[in-house]
Structures are given as C-alpha cells and as structure tokens.
Amino acid sequence: MLTDEFGRRFFYLRLSVTDVCNFRCNYCLPDGYQCTGAQARKRPLSVAEVRTVVRAFASLGTEKVRITGGEPSLRRDLPDLIAATSGAAGIRRVAITSNGYRLASEIDRWRDAGLDQLNVSVDSLDPHQFERITGHHKLEKALRGIERALELGVETKVNTVLLREYNLGEYHKFLQWVQATPVTLRFIELMRTGDNRSFFASNHVSGGDIEKRLLRDGWERLTRHRSAGPAREYRHPDYAGRIGLITPYSKDFCADCNRLRMSAQGALHLCLFAEQGIDLREAIVGGDHRALAELIRAAVSGKTAGHQLAGGRAGATRNLAMLGG
Template sequence: MLQDNFGRRFYYLRLSVTDVCNFRCNYCLPDGYQCDPSVERENSLSVAEVGTVVRAFATLGTEKIRLTGGEPSLRRDLVQLIEKVSSTDGIRRVAITTNGYKLPSCIDAWHSAGLDRLNVSIDSLDRAQFHRITGHDKLHKVLAGIDRALALGIDTKVNAVLLREHNLASLSQFMHWVRETPVSLRFIELMRTGDNRDFFASNHVAGADIERHLLAEGWELVPRERDAGPAREYAHRDYAGRIGLITPYSKDFCKSCNRLRMSAQGKMHLCLFASAGIDLREAIRSGDHELVAAQVRSALSGKQASHLLESGYTGATRNLAMLGG
C-alpha cells in the first residue's frame, strides 16, 4: 500500500490522457487551448503505456483510476484506454471527468468498455450563462448525455465551479435540479492558477456559507469512501441527488488526501500544485511496471503535508486543464 510520511494512504490515481481541451472556460482556458493538438497527441501516453502505469499503481494498492484531461473524449482511442484500465487486476472503479461535449454519442461505448463512474463539468444550468462561461452553446447536449448515463446506471457526479460574477446568484436553480435528478452535485471553490490571478481575485467564493445553509436545511453528511475524492457530500431525504463541497482553502483540506496524479506525458505530480512533476516516462516506456512502481514509491517520500494555496502559491499549474483539476 502506498503511504506517505504523514500516514496518508493512496487508493486513487488521476491519470491525464491529454492536455487538449475544446472548451474555453473563463476560469481555465479563456483564450482556448494554445498548443498544436497533433503534437500533444504524439507526446501523450499510449494505450500500452497507460496499461503499464495502471498496472504499477494497482500493485501498490490503487483501486480507482480517473481519466482526465484536458478533455479526454478528444482521444480517439479513449475506448481502448478505458478497456485497458478496467481489465487491470485490482482496479475496482474506472471514472472519467469530461466537459460532456461528446456524451450523447459516446457514453454507451464508454460504459461497455468498463466505465462505471462519470464526472461532468456544468457551471451553469442556464443555457446563455453556460455559453458565456464555456464558449459553447452545448448545455442541451451535456444534459442529454447525463440522462443517458443515469439510464445506464452509471454513478454520475456534476462539478460546478463557484464563480461570484457568473453563477453564484443562480445556485437555487442547481438545488431545484438536484431535487429530481439523482446526481451528486459538487460545488467547487475556484482555485488560483498561474494564469488566472485577476479572475480569481474577483470570482473566488468560499464554500463555508453554502455548507452552513445545507446543515440548517437538514442536509446530513454522508460517510466518505476510502477511494473517494475530496468532496464532503451531503444527502437530504427530500432530494433525489446529493450535494458535495470541495473547499481547497479550508483548514486541514489536505489531511485526508488519498490521490496522486499522472500527466499525459508521464510525469507524476504529488499534488495538483506541486512545483514540478517527476518524470517517469523512461520507466513507463520500458513496459516494466515493477520499475515504475518502485519509482512511484520512492517519489512519494517527497510529498508535502499541504499545498500552499492560501499563500498564493500555485506551483507549476498554469491552468486546470494541465492535470484535470
């Protein structure tokens, strides 16, 4: 089992399969993705290399793999990637985080390949506002894809970044939706990155007020699974769905960290806001999963007790698309 110097155990790997994203979210890539997509795909881990990474982590006790981006659905071999992950001994859960752009046309194939967990980013349920935030008028397609995922029995979560100037006034619309829709809706505090300093200053909202409101309205904290993400999740008897809160600026947020990250180029990041990734590509290319596992275990000794977000430190993270947030 992977365990760091602070006694934290790591059951969960967030594995980026591309840096490319086709959305232009105002808090992440307001000017769109800037690099040559063809070059990026050539440098990304291949299906075989992903298999080596996943096998290495599985031998170290990892049980859950989340494929992230950028936007993972832009990989033409995504179905093969899901199949590779889901067929690895020891992996119990296979998840994807997506902007939902291709959900209606792809979710059945992903499910057949072994996907059982889905996270979809929706920062507004108002069509015009969604368009302004993402640069795409595709809310109807994303919601149709979620409906299909639920029909297939896929455990579905929706991520909404809290934005003071863009969606804070419409949180009641989200709450009304969750009353009838069996998803876990997670409100995420906006995180400062290397590229969004001014936007962060004008839009960051702390989740504490929302949490106090939930408790006052009878929502109850749900026990956290050991391979779950960082959300504190609440349930209410009158609602089909749940509400989660991800508050990276809260005290002791990092105390329960259980996840590591791998970039699309084979660099392991001990934290989303680490100063640099640890390059494992040579070991990954060798196909020797035991060598990769040994390097992962050795690197873990360098994991710090906490990020330094509250001090304005953002490490090497220029934008959230780099490692999928």
C-alpha cells in the same frame, strides 16, 4: 501499500490522457488551448503505456482510477484506454471527467468498455450563462448525455465551479434540479492558478458559505469512502440527488489526501499544485510495471504535507487543464 511519511495512504490515481481541451472556460482556458512548452509537444501516453502505469499503481494498492484531461473524449481511443484501465487486476473503479461535449454519443461505448462513474462539468443551467462561461452553446448536449448515463446505470456526478459573477445566483436553481435528478452535484471552490489571478480575486466564493446553507436547510453529511475524491457529500430526504463540496482553501484539506496524479506525458505529480512533476516517461515506455512501481514508491516519500494555495502559490499549475483539476 503506497504511503507517505505523514501516514496518508493512496488508493486513487487521477490519470490525464491529454492536456488538450476544446472548451474555453473563463476560469481555466479563456483564450482556448495553447500548445506551449516542451511537455505539451510530447505525444500523450499510448494505450499500452497507460496499461503499464495502471498496473504499477494497482500493484501499490490503488483501487480507483479517474481518466481526465484536458478533455479525454478528444482521444478517439478513449474506449481502449478505459478498457486497459478497468482490466488491470486490483482496480475496482474506473471514472472519467468530461465537459460533456461528446457524452450523449459516446457514453454507451464508455460504459461497455468498463466505465463505472462519470463526472460532467456543468457550470450553469442557463444556456446563455453556460456559453458565457465555457465559450460553447452545448448545455443541452451535456444534459442529454447525463440523462443517457443515468439510463445506463452509470453513477453520475456533476461539477460546478463556484463563480461569484456568473453562477452564484443559480444556487436555488441547482438545488431544484437535484431535487428531481439522481446525481451528486459538487460545488467546487475556484482555485488560483498561474493564469487566473485577477479572475480569481473577483470570483472566488468560499464553500464554507454554501455548507452553512445546506446544514441550515437540513442536509446531512455522509461518511467518505477511502478511495473517494476530496468532496464532502450531503444528502437530504426530500432530494433524489446529493450535494458535494470541494473546498481546497479549508483548514486541513490536505490531511486526508488519498490521490496522486499522472500527466498525459508521463510525469508523476504528488500534488495538483506541486512545483514540478517527476518525469517517469522513460520507465513507462520501458513497459516494466514493477520497476515503475518502485520509482513511484520512492517518489511518494517526498510528498509535502499540503499545498500553499492560501499563500497565493499555485506551483507549476498554469491552468487546470494541465492535470484535470
């Protein structure tokens, strides 16, 4: 079992397959994707290399893999990546995070390849506000994809980054949607990165304020599964869907961390906001998953107790597309 010196056990891998994104979200890539730096110029891991990574993590007790980006659907071989992941012995759950751009046309193929869970970014339910945030008039397409995923029985979650100047006023509209739609809507605190300091200052909203509203209105907190992500989830008897909160600025947020990250170029990141990744590409290309597993085990011993976001330090994370958040 993969365990660090603080006793945290790691059941969950967030695996980036590209750092390219076709959206221009104002909190992440307001100027669009820029191919800069030596890492960005390296080719992303191939299907065979992803298989090696997943086998290594599975041998260390990882049960869940989330495929992220950038935008993973920009890779034409995404169904093969999903199949390579779901086919690894010990992996019980394969998830993907997407902006929904190709969801309606591709979700059937992803499900057939072995996808269990889907997360879709929807930062506004108003088409004009959605375009203002993302740079694309694609809300209807994303919602159609979500509808199809639900028809297929794919567990679906929706990610909404809380933005004071853009979507905070839609709180009740989001809840009305969840009342009739069986998704888990997760409100995510805006995180400060190397590229969004002034935007963060004017738009950050504390998830604690949302939690107070939920508890006041009769929402009940659910028990978190050991391979679940960082969200605290809530249910209400009058709602078809659920609400989740991801609050990285809350006290002890890192105390029960259960996840590690691998970049699209083969760097292991012990934290989203670590100062740097650990380059394992050579071992990955070598194809020996057992040797790779030993390198991962050794690296995890250096994981720190927590991030330094509250102190304004975002580490090497320039933007969230680098590792999928």
